[in-house]
Amino acid sequence: MLFDSHLHLIDRDSLDYPWLADVEALNRDNTFENYSRDAARLGIGGCLHMEVDVAESDIQKETDMRAGLVGRPDSLMRGVISSCRPEENGFAAFLEHNRQNPAVKGFRRVLHVVPDEVSTTALFRDNINRLKNTGLTFDICVLARQLGLAKQLVDHCPDVTFVLDHCGVPDIASGRFEDWRDSISELARRPNVFAKISGIVAYADPGSWALADIRPYFEHTAEAFGPERIVWGSDIPVCNLGGGMATWVAATQALTAGWSIPERDGLYSANARKLWQI
Template identity: 25%
Template sequence: MIDTHVHFWNFDPIKDDWITEDMNAIRKDFSPKNLIRTYSELQITGCVAVQANQSEQENNFLLTLADQNEIIKGIVGWVDLKHKNLDERLKYWSSYKKIKGWRHVLQAENADFILNKDFINGIKSLKKYNYTYDLLCYHDQLPHIIKLVDSVPNQAFVLDHCGKPDVKKQDLKTWAANIKTLAQNPNVFCKLSALLVEADWHNWKEIEIFNCFDVIFEHFGTDRVMYGSDWPVVLLSRPYVDWFNLVNKYASKFSIQEKNNLFLNTGSKFYNLENYDLL
């Protein structure tokens, strides 16, 4: 099994200003060593480290961790997709094989940014190097995301955190309609991750999470969804193992092949991870 979405950082209140004071559980350092025991217990053999800071220094930080820790099988980094010398930067980073794709925190941007011509052209540049692109957005931004992905044919996209539905209020109708539309694009995949953070952190109910899972699997099927933990952010609500067990419980109705797709095959193929034999 692989975990397609984790973060690592040496906490700095200025650099990591998105980690606010009400997030005390994650206002500290997190390294791969913090995951070894949990992964061993759950038989998870690797992860994809995703950028948490929007700088190219983040890429170097994650590459150094990957050199030191075998569990990091791939990296989703950050690069300025609107930069005039983008191709030069992509060519430079392409020599680092652990970098599989890129992400920008689109949830902090408006429609003008998401649909900016230079930004879209930047994403179009990724195909040349076989890079993936992670889509991080809130549910009310999905109409812009749909336009974005439709404007870049043949690019491999993955929607982080199911598009962050309003789990807490269970106001899912518009989100579900947008997920249906987005999933009609065969180049878009989805990460089953982070829904506990979108819920009431300490008082969520299983059915609230499963209602969201129902929508995702109805429209993406079982071959375009990949497991992710969003660790350590998930710790704002529950320990890692609680999230894993929740996903595993939902997947208990799946066939063996469908489970293999969710926990290994889909993520491994999407990110072109080495040393994994598909099941």
């Protein structure tokens, strides 16, 4: 069974998603009911909700709505990764409030939608450092060109547990590999960083990609971080840009066919359950 550490639910009637207007392919609802149906068919036995960069005024509302799914009978939802604004002075109070909710497992600030300097300020770094000794993680969502910024943030917060989303968003469609590979290897030397192998089919050529195109990125991430620091995620509905969740599950199974049972179990489920204490 797979544990999905990266599910995005979209409910445009309840929450405001300013960025969706510019991404027509994703500008539609993604309900928990539809996801649960598809997950049951694909062997997904649990999931975390990943924040969807809602309007700042809706951040707490989104967190509370998705956390409410955890307690439902037969729900696959096991927790939420909340949005946040570490660049603002109100982060400390926001963190303290959400620490009271056991469904909140971590936080994320999408960094490729803000100026590069945002994550380099003392306030941002000091606020991320507040996560140490809390059991809460911080997801790093950057483009491949920003992996150096990710390294700087990690080095300033050595006692915080980080999760790198989407293998660092490699540009698979263009075939660029060497610079990304070297940056991933460097980041993986930091023992407090995990890698999320999540939905990377979205970064391949949607009309022509084959397993051989994504294999180098998948395998290098796994090798660099090792079998105990990788977790799996669907990144649905973003992975629909590269063929959909069923295609990504099938690709994952094909790419791990030669792995040992403990290695597959770690990526598929065990590492995530241990990391987020599920």
